[in-house]
Amino acid sequence: MFVSSLNNQELKKITGYRKSDSSELLIQLEKIHLGYKVVIEAKGILDELEIFSFPKPARLLINNWQSWGPTRVIDENFKLDFPSELIHKFGFSASIMPDIYFERLISDYFICSDNFVIGALESRFGHPYFEIHENSIVVKLKYFGKILDDWTKLESFVILFTNPDIGLPHYADLIAKENKVVYKRKNLIGWSSWYQYFLDFDYDKLCSNLSFSKDYNYDVFQIDDAWEKDIGDWEVNNKFESLEIISTKIREYGYTPGIWLAPFSVAETSRLYNQHPDWVVKDCDGNPVVAYENWNKKIYALDTTNPDVAEWLSKLFYQLKKLGFDYFKIDFLFAGAIQGERYKDVTPIEAYRMGMSIIRHAVGESFILGCGAPLLPSVGYVDGMRISADTAPHWDPNEPDIGYPNAYYALRNVLTRAFMNNVLWWNDPDCLMLRKEDTQLNDCHRELYAYVSLLLDNMIVQSDNLSFEIDKKLWDFILEYRKFGKRFFKVEGILDGEYKITSCAINGCDKLIIKDLKQAKFDVFFDEKGVGLVKNVEKREDGRMFNYYTESKINLEGEEK
Amino acid sequence: MERRWNMITNEWVLVSAYTQSRPTNPVNTCPLCPGGDEFSDIYDLASFDNKFPSMKLSAPDVEPLSEIFKKEKSNGQCEVVVYTIEHDSAMSLMPVHQIEKLINMWIDRYVDLSQYPSIKYVYIFENRGREVGATLPHPHGQLYAFPFFPKRIDVKISALSEYFDNNGRCGICDVVEEELRLKERIIYENESFIALVPFYARWPYEVHVYPKRHVSTIVEFENEERHLLAKTLKVVTMKYDLLFQQAFPYMMMLFQAPVNDVRYSHAFHFHIEFNPVKRDKDKIKWMASVETGTWAFINPKVPEEAAKELRNVEVVV
Numbered sequence: 001m002f003v004s005s006l007n008n009q010e011l012k013k014i015t016g017y018r019k020s021d022s023s024e025l026l027i028q029l030e031k032i033h034l035g036y037k038v039v040i041e042a043k044g045i046l047d048e049l050e051i052f053s054f055p056k057p058a059r060l061l062i063n064n065w066q067s068w069g070p071t072r073v074i075d076e077n078f079k080l081d082f083p084s085e086l087i088h089k090f091g092f093s094a095s096i097m098p099d100i101y102f103e104r105l106i107s108d109y110f111i112c113s114d115n116f117v118i119g120a121l122e123s124r125f126g127h128p129y130f131e132i133h134e135n136s137i138v139v140k141l142k143y144f145g146k147i148l149d150d151w152t153k154l155e156s157f158v159i160l161f162t163n164p165d166i167g168l169p170h171y172a173d174l175i176a177k178e179n180k181v182v183y184k185r186k187n188l189i190g191w192s193s194w195y196q197y198f199l200d201f202d203y204d205k206l207c208s209n210l211s212f213s214k215d216y217n218y219d220v221f222q223i224d225d226a227w228e229k230d231i232g233d234w235e236v237n238n239k240f241e242s243l244e245i246i247s248t249k250i251r252e253y254g255y256t257p258g259i260w261l262a263p264f265s266v267a268e269t270s271r272l273y274n275q276h277p278d279w280v281v282k283d284c285d286g287n288p289v290v291a292y293e294n295w296n297k298k299i300y301a302l303d304t305t306n307p308d309v310a311e312w313l314s315k316l317f318y319q320l321k322k323l324g325f326d327y328f329k330i331d332f333l334f335a336g337a338i339q340g341e342r343y344k345d346v347t348p349i350e351a352y353r354m355g356m357s358i359i360r361h362a363v364g365e366s367f368i369l370g371c372g373a374p375l376l377p378s379v380g381y382v383d384g385m386r387i388s389a390d391t392a393p394h395w396d397p398n399e400p401d402i403g404y405p406n407a408y409y410a411l412r413n414v415l416t417r418a419f420m421n422n423v424l425w426w427n428d429p430d431c432l433m434l435r436k437e438d439t440q441l442n443d444c445h446r447e448l449y450a451y452v453s454l455l456l457d458n459m460i461v462q463s464d465n466l467s468f469e470i471d472k473k474l475w476d477f478i479l480e481y482r483k484f485g486k487r488f489f490k491v492e493g494i495l496d497g498e499y500k501i502t503s504c505a506i507n508g509c510d511k512l513i514i515k516d517l518k519q520a521k522f523d524v525f526f527d528e529k530g531v532g533l534v535k536n537v538e539k540r541e542d543g544r545m546f547n548y549y550t551e552s553k554i555n556l557e558g559e560e561k
Numbered sequence: 562m563e564r565r566w567n568m569i570t571n572e573w574v575l576v577s578a579y580t581q582s583r584p585t586n587p588v589n590t591c592p593l594c595p596g597g598d599e600f601s602d603i604y605d606l607a608s609f610d611n612k613f614p615s616m617k618l619s620a621p622d623v624e625p626l627s628e629i630f631k632k633e634k635s636n637g638q639c640e641v642v643v644y645t646i647e648h649d650s651a652m653s654l655m656p657v658h659q660i661e662k663l664i665n666m667w668i669d670r671y672v673d674l675s676q677y678p679s680i681k682y683v684y685i686f687e688n689r690g691r692e693v694g695a696t697l698p699h700p701h702g703q704l705y706a707f708p709f710f711p712k713r714i715d716v717k718i719s720a721l722s723e724y725f726d727n728n729g730r731c732g733i734c735d736v737v738e739e740e741l742r743l744k745e746r747i748i749y750e751n752e753s754f755i756a757l758v759p760f761y762a763r764w765p766y767e768v769h770v771y772p773k774r775h776v777s778t779i780v781e782f783e784n785e786e787r788h789l790l791a792k793t794l795k796v797v798t799m800k801y802d803l804l805f806q807q808a809f810p811y812m813m814m815l816f817q818a819p820v821n822d823v824r825y826s827h828a829f830h831f832h833i834e835f836n837p838v839k840r841d842k843d844k845i846k847w848m849a850s851v852e853t854g855t856w857a858f859i860n861p862k863v864p865e866e867a868a869k870e871l872r873n874v875e876v877v878v
Contacts, residue, residue, distance in 0.1 A: 033824060034725075166827045169826070170823065170827075172823070185676050185678070423823065485673075486676060488672075488778065504781045504782075505668075505780065506668050506669050508783055508787070527783050527784050529784045529785060530661075530788075531665055531784075531787075532665075533606075533666060542612075543610075544612070545609065545610050546599075547608045547666075547673075548604050548605075548607050549606040549607065549665075549666050550604075551605065
């Protein structure tokens with residue numbers, strides 16, 4: 001159903017009853033503030049549904065389905081520049097539909113231009129996406145052969161007639177309300193081993209960093225990839241003491257112990273796979289599907305619909321929690337949503353959500369940080385979400401924009417996906433590296449990354465060898481700034497790529513203008529002329545809270561003026 | 562403590578036996594002065610949980626009676642906001658600097674309460690004078706954090722959203738532009754704010770304060786704007802007191818976009834309403850049957866005349 005323009009009259013054409021050989025569809029439009037909600041019901045055998053199509057404007061903001069994938073502006077000349085030698089290695093990391101992704105241009109979940117934002121409000125069992133043709137954009141839902149015996153409500157879309165600067169925060173709020181999102185309200189500060197040590201991390205290095213961590217005021221101290229025997233074999237290797245000793249050691253310093261794992265991934269070399277080859281997602285010939293390649297291995301995906309897998313997964317997280325961990329960075333989550341044959345006849349999205357539900361249930365109130373995760377199906381299961389490619393100790397705008405580690409592309413996504421923060425979850429902008437050695441990042445890169453993360457009220461996680469020379473002045477600034485509490489921010493200029501962040505809190509309204517992200521050229525203005533207040537909180541015997549305020553001009557160096 | 566649904570008007574009613582226990586103008590001791598019931602020591606500004614709340618974050622669960630008699634828990638927050646230790650002060654008498662501190666305290670309370678997912682609307686207000694039911698003369702206001710949109714808030718959100726949908730602009734931004742062009746109802750203006758008797762005033766000397774630029778919540782003001790807002794509040798309340806040479810009773814109400822909800826930030830324009838009940842030095846405009854029953858107000862004072870009178874009251878800040 002093609003509409004010649006996105007206006008009220010034309011959009012009415014998409015409503016009504018439609019019938020195909022295998023399915024029936026009923027589409028209604030509901031008027032909402034700024035636009036319409038497209039409500040869809042269906043029954044029958046569903047595979048790929050085309051909801052409507054409309055003319056393609058000159059420039060678009062498109063989005064990739066998972067944490068690492070780019071959310072970027074493209075123009076009419078854009079061509080996907082994906083190195084062919086990496087296509088196999090990336091597997092489903094690039095797309096839930098790699099067969100389509102490398103052939104046609106697509107945007108997952110939402111798409112925007114100068115005067116519209118169109119997006120799906122949920123991904124419960126289908127995958128909402130947009131196919132971008134030369135002259136048109138097709139709004140689609142993929143159901144992977146799902147059979148619906150009765151009329152069932154499918155994923156809804158919203159069409160907002162406004163620019164992305166206004167429309168994207170509005171869209172995120174609608175997603176949050178549609179999914180009744182709940183997440184932990186504490187915005188954490190932490191340390192992670194990854195961007196300093198990568199796989200070269202051990203217990204002694206953990207202890208060394210803990211001993212240097214006194215003035216850093218972390219909430220969380222998290223061990224990253226390096227501690228496990230193999231992907232799928234989540235037991236400590238010979239570089240580490242037991243998990244109980246690790247968590248106890250971290251708690252001795254007053255931090256919440258955090259741990260990394262990739263719960264839906266299984267290496268071909270793992271004991272788990274060799275003992276339970278039937279636990280992974282298969283192709284129609286019964287062969288294991290390669291979800292992606294990493295660690296120089298083929299990685300398969302756990303079939304989360306298999307009751308034995310479900311029990312194993314639940315026990316794994318229950319045990320980790322029992323061993324003292326209360327912060328879980330769960331990575332490569334897209335593996336849980338790959339296409340293939342499973343124990344139960346469900347869509348990849350349903351299977352993924354079953355897996356996430358098991359983990360959430362097992363860890364209870366612990367903090368879950370999603371990574372490498374399909375964004376929309378994860379809403380409601382995670383407290384924090386990586387919304388960018390891996391950062392890196394280098395900044396290179398000339399590398400391909402494919403989700404590979406690169407501080408430049410990571411920060412670009414931190415800006416283009418800023419609207420998700422503190423609405424769907426806490427955005428994890430990936431780690432800050434504040435060391436002045438063993439890095440190619442310069443002062444400008446470090447400061448820009450830190451200022452963006454702070455002004456956008458994102459999670460703050462540092463990844464440095466703390467015995468190195470650290471930009472401690474910048475870290476102290478970060479700690480001082482975070483004392484101002486929750487921030488109300490907005491990002492303007494997303495389509496133009498000249499970003500202006502306005503970030504307000506009790507200290508006033510600060511501004512960060514990024515004139516040229518590639519060159520890390522920016523101006524920051526801190527609103528320091530105001531009347532500072534210091535608050536002291538008292539809880540009375542009758543349970544009532546008293547907040548006392550006294551004047552105290554605090555500067556960002558942390559000294560009283 | 563609970564809230565009950567009025568299906569005749571589609572609105573929540575707060576029911577709380579606690580509020581029945583609150584004091585009525587204590588004569589001898591002020592509970593807000595040091596040494597009174599609430600404070601043993603000196604302080605500058607303070608905000609605390611109301612002893613007689615109609616909502617509490619930890620409100621007990623309630624069971625609905627039936628489909629038509631819906632009830633829900635009143636899981637909100639009621640706070641008393643004390644402006645100063647000076648018992649005999651008032652906003653009109655406080656230094657601008659103290660009002661600036663008050664604004665920052667409002668901001669902190671707004672931000673703090675917005676972190677509770679159950680809170681949907683933070684409403685800051687002041688009842689000044691016995692005529693509007695203030696039980697304590699010590700300069701203070703209150704704050705209600707609602708787990709729902711109260712009726713008039715809902716109406717404002719709907720009206721401003723509808724205006725934005727129809728015109729692609731913020732309604733109050735357009736009002737500000739028009740008022741600045743006409744200059745007829747403005748009683749005070751500075752670089753960032755205008756105070757005016759609105760074209761649509763419901764009360765005889767009603768005054769609204771609008772920021773000139775689009776801002777949806779008090780948090781979004783820059784520090785210089787916070788200072789200018791303090792100055793504006795000082796000027797408006799001084800003009801009120803000087804109008805009839807008496808402490809002028811009013812209801813002051815801050816209207817902001819909802820919390821935990823960014824959908825309306827472009828359409829909802831922060832504003833402050835002063836609803837004074839006096840229509841002359843010794844005459845009260847009562848909220849009587851027509852106003853209460855129909856929400857239709859009969860304003861006995863032509864807004865342009867009220868604006869002229871207030872504009873002509875000279876104050877020095």
